[in-house]
Amino acid sequence: MNELDQFDLQILEILQKNNLTPQRDIGEHIGLSAAAVQRRIKRMRETGIVKADVSVIDTEKVKHSVTLIVEVFLERDKIDLIDQAQRLFTSAPEVQQCYYVTGESDFVLIIVVSSMKDYEQLTRRIFYGNDNIKHFRTLVSMNTVKSGLEIPINMLL
Template sequence: MKSSKTLDPFDLAILRILQKDNTVPQRVIGERVNLSAPSVQRRIKRLEASGIIAAQTATVDPAGFGPALTIVVQVELNVETGGAIDVVKQSFIDAPEIQQCYYVTGEADFVLIILVQDMSEYEALTQRLFFSNETIKKFKTFVTMDRTKVSLEIDI
């Protein structure tokens, strides 16, 4: 992946626009950054090919699908061998309820951001992922009261 040092001011300006709204037409982006639409298109393709643009997605408000709970979980492992960590990582990747998973340093080994409809769905998830896994020593649950800020934007 390229570093921001290899990106020119046009690339950075395009990325700023796309992070805010990836539906802005390339013609409009070109007008904003003083490039032609074909040039913008080539740059976007290059940014995608290099991995700088990882995905084009829509942020969906879970409230539109009924009640939802956002839960933050710290997970501590019994064993920290490479193989055990990889198995746990894969189980977290495979769980659709887990929106984000971070392998971290400190007291916890993983921090998870989980979205479920209610506590009974979360309880079933804990049975499936945590209690049935001997590698997991303990987990600590934080139920959010408000989704104050949800973003994946990077300060460019």
């Protein structure tokens, strides 16, 4: 994979703030032509540096305002069971983020649902009845203080 140069990093910084920024505006800001910006963005998408172009949704405005942080503890740490748990968690659309972690718990999940009743149904679907899940611990977010997806690229510039 090619190394990222200063132009690439500047493009990424702009795209992280608004991936709908016109390429000519990006080019004017960093001193490249729109065509050069387009080629660089295309390369970064093809190589997987840019994984997706998404819209960040306000969870409250779409009535999915309950955010939960869930620690999951597995019964056994066999690779096939870890892989099975990963598939289970990533297949649930309510699971926004899934981290396989070190420490006491095996996984940390960030879950967004519209109500605690929905969360109860989710726990029945993915936790209870799964022989490899020893237990899970749920933290309910009272307020989202900060939620972001940006990587601090400006520190590399």
